[in-house]
Amino acid sequence: xxxxxxxxxxxxxxxxxxxxxxxxxxxxxxxxxxxxxxxxxxxxxxxxxxxxxxxxxxxxxxxxxxxxxxxxxxxxxxxxxxxxxxxxxxxxxxxxxxxxxxxxxxxxxxxxxxxxxxxxxxxxxxxxxxxxxxxxxxxxxxxxxxxxxxxxxxxxxxxxxxxxxxxxxxxxxxxxxxxxxxxxxxxxxxxxxxxxxxxxxxxxxxxxxxxxxxxxxxxxxxxxxxxxxxxxxxxxxxxxxxxxxxxxxxxxxxxxxxxxxxxxxxxxxxxxxxxxxxxxxxxxxxxxxxxxxxxxxxxxxxxxxxx
Ligand code: FAD
Numbered sequence: 001x002x003x004x005x006x007x008x009x010x011x012x013x014x015x016x017x018x019x020x021x022x023x024x025x026x027x028x029x030x031x032x033x034x035x036x037x038x039x040x041x042x043x044x045x046x047x048x049x050x051x052x053x054x055x056x057x058x059x060x061x062x063x064x065x066x067x068x069x070x071x072x073x074x075x076x077x078x079x080x081x082x083x084x085x086x087x088x089x090x091x092x093x094x095x096x097x098x099x100x101x102x103x104x105x106x107x108x109x110x111x112x113x114x115x116x117x118x119x120x121x122x123x124x125x126x127x128x129x130x131x132x133x134x135x136x137x138x139x140x141x142x143x144x145x146x147x148x149x150x151x152x153x154x155x156x157x158x159x160x161x162x163x164x165x166x167x168x169x170x171x172x173x174x175x176x177x178x179x180x181x182x183x184x185x186x187x188x189x190x191x192x193x194x195x196x197x198x199x200x201x202x203x204x205x206x207x208x209x210x211x212x213x214x215x216x217x218x219x220x221x222x223x224x225x226x227x228x229x230x231x232x233x234x235x236x237x238x239x240x241x242x243x244x245x246x247x248x249x250x251x252x253x254x255x256x257x258x259x260x261x262x263x264x265x266x267x268x269x270x271x272x273x274x275x276x277x278x279x280x281x282x283x284x285x286x287x288x289x290x291x292x293x294x295x296x297x298x299x300x301x302x303x304x305x306x307x
Pocket of ligand 1: 133187189227254258
């Protein structure tokens with residue numbers, strides 16, 4: 001019940017101001033967002049890769065309101081890529097981007113987002129890695145998929161995300177399960193209406209399995225974005241049945257969630273990529289993590305009361 005309320009708050013400017021200013025917020029935020037600057041996050045990059053994990057890096061931010069902010073987002077990714085270059089991690093550290101941060105919702109936003117994201121994809125390719133386009137709310141997806149298709153003409157490795165809770169996704173998955181594609185499947189983290197999305201957890205989980213089967217039986221590279229132990233076991237079974245080797249799919253989880261499971265899967269020989277977010281505009285990302293697990297909210301509320 002709490003999840004939808006928190007997701008509504010994640011879009012409220014008033015709540016953003018209140019929560020961002022609360023002095024105790026930071027220690028709870030740090031669990032999910034381990035740095036506000038590139039310098040702050042690079043030690044985490046080293047620590048994770050030393051432990052045999054791979055990364056997808058997210059400079060937090062979304063729903064910007066001016067073209068200058070979109071350019072600043074582009075520049076933040078370019079700086080990150082520049083700083084990753086000497087580490088020579090190649091594909092072991094890729095980028096995840098939200099197109100709303102690149103101007104997608106502004107007037108002329110589709111072209112603006114494409115123009116801003118292209119240099120990031122180019123710079124990533126220059127250091128031997130790639131970019132995955134995150135999926136945001138359902139109204140943004142046609143534009144996201146069109147930008148994905150456009151970028152893939154020059155950079156076929158560019159990935160995208162699909163969300164199991166949306167009715168449209170089974171069809172998207174059939175289209176995307178083609179040779180050379182890289183597709184991350186997640187349950188979905190936004191507040192979506194019943195006209196477009198399953199609302200019950202068991203329906204979303206069943207859709208996730210159907211879609212994952214399509215991806216596994218297809219010719220692309222599936223990226224399983226979930227912490228759900230049942231889905232992870234099913235994914236391993238589906239991969240075996242589809243005759244996929246360990247390097248023909250990967251698991252992805254968020255930094256700060258089920259860290260021991262990251263290491264367990266990597267130790268079993270799986271590719272395990274940790275979505276690592278950093279930056280100062282963490283509000284939307286943080287609130288979605290609270291919405292996913294009410295216990296996080298209780299912990300957060302308790303720390304506000306006891307300080
Ligand atoms: P759940 O059933 O929610 O969780 C399974 C178990 O995982 C829980 O019981 C709990 O133990 C643990 N867990 C899950 N979430 C939390 C949490 N916040 N705090 C503590 N424990 C938790 N969504 C999008 O809409 N677009 C995206 O582009 C996107 N990218 C993602 C990238 C990655 C790598 C991952 C892992 C998720 C991404 N998501 C994205 C979020 C996703 O949609 C889900 O909201 C999120 O992963 C929770 O679903 P779950 O599959 O882990 O299953």
